[in-house]
Amino acid sequence: MTANTHLNMNLLEGKRGVIFGALDEKSIAWKIAEKCVEQGAKITLTNAPVALRMGKIQALGEKLNAEIIAADATSIEDLEALFTQSQEILGGKLDFVLHSIGMSINVRKKRPYTDIKYEWMQKTFDISAISFHKTMQTLYKMDAMQDWGSILALTYIASQRTFPDYSEMAESKALLESFARSFGYHFGKAKNVRVNTVSQSPTMTTAGSGVSGFDEFFSYADKMSPLGNASTEACADFCVAMFSDLTRAVTMQNLYHDGGFSSMGMNPDVLG
Ligand SMILES: NC(=O)c1ccc[n+]([C@@H]2O[C@H](COP(=O)([O-])OP(=O)(O)OC[C@H]3O[C@@H](n4cnc5c(N)ncnc54)[C@H](O)[C@@H]3O)[C@@H](O)[C@H]2O)c1
Numbered sequence: 001m002t003a004n005t006h007l008n009m010n011l012l013e014g015k016r017g018v019i020f021g022a023l024d025e026k027s028i029a030w031k032i033a034e035k036c037v038e039q040g041a042k043i044t045l046t047n048a049p050v051a052l053r054m055g056k057i058q059a060l061g062e063k064l065n066a067e068i069i070a071a072d073a074t075s076i077e078d079l080e081a082l083f084t085q086s087q088e089i090l091g092g093k094l095d096f097v098l099h100s101i102g103m104s105i106n107v108r109k110k111r112p113y114t115d116i117k118y119e120w121m122q123k124t125f126d127i128s129a130i131s132f133h134k135t136m137q138t139l140y141k142m143d144a145m146q147d148w149g150s151i152l153a154l155t156y157i158a159s160q161r162t163f164p165d166y167s168e169m170a171e172s173k174a175l176l177e178s179f180a181r182s183f184g185y186h187f188g189k190a191k192n193v194r195v196n197t198v199s200q201s202p203t204m205t206t207a208g209s210g211v212s213g214f215d216e217f218f219s220y221a222d223k224m225s226p227l228g229n230a231s232t233e234a235c236a237d238f239c240v241a242m243f244s245d246l247t248r249a250v251t252m253q254n255l256y257h258d259g260g261f262s263s264m265g266m267n268p269d270v271l272g
Helices: 028-038 049-054 057-064 076-090 118-142 169-191 214-224 232-243
Strands: 016-020 042-047 067-070 094-099 145-155 194-200 254-257
Touching: 016 028, 016 076, 028 042, 028 057, 028 094, 028 232, 042 057, 042 076, 049 057, 049 067, 057 067, 067 076, 076 094, 076 118, 094 118, 094 232, 118 145, 118 169, 145 169, 145 232, 169 194, 194 232, 232 254
Parallel strands: 016 042, 016 094, 042 067, 094 145, 145 194, 194 254
Antiparallel strands: none
8 A cells, every 4th residue: 555645634632632652663553553642632642661771662753743652551650650741741631542562472483373371461461452441441440531531452353363473362352352342331321432453464563563474465465455555644544533522432343454355355456
């Protein structure tokens, strides 16, 4: 997918947001942070302490005039401090939050799916999925979301269909998507806050390329999708739309942002 948009419509003017998961310029969250600020939002950036030491997030913070707050998304204490500080820095309750976090210990340690180490699986679920529930529960208890706010998490279609190399991340994403539906009910009733997941095409990032055979898979999905793989830039545009007031009634959905991949059965292009 090559078409780019440079529309500055101030869709997020006056809005305050917290962006998790920008590690380097390839990160999907990096591009989303840039686009949110371009559209008028004020944001804070957050990542795990180890990522702050090793990543390039400081450069992004300087560029976007955004404060960086260390938080391990599996720690309630860190999340409480993050949302307290973010509200102080940004000057009020939060209009949007992006969860862009994923990591599989069994995949990283090359452990096969048929020989999973369960302590690692639990850690994977905690980092990649339960952290989303923890984020929402912390926001909910602190009453830190503005009415009609928007919460998003990034996911992948392996939650719904089998992609063998994705291993335990498939179940992590299934859990993540279910949390969006379940918490979406409570946040909707309490504050008119919407909660959705965006199911993105394979994307060349640190997390993405950790999956074995990623390059071949990337080009397979690109050929299978009538619009080609959705780019990081297009994903960022879509997330801006989901954070804007133009999507107020969309909630508890898993939204495919994948160039059409999820609806395809067969495309002759992959056979050629
Ligand atoms: N790359 C793809 O192909 C693809 C496709 C669909 C969905 N996604 C999803 O997009 C999201 C972002 O991934 P990405 O591809 O941009 O890769 P990335 O590696 O740039 O981002 C993953 C982020 O998770 C952060 N993280 C890990 N453990 C953490 C913790 N304990 N606390 C806080 N943050 C922690 C990392 O520091 C990193 O910034 C993930 O949820 C991923 O599963 C990626």
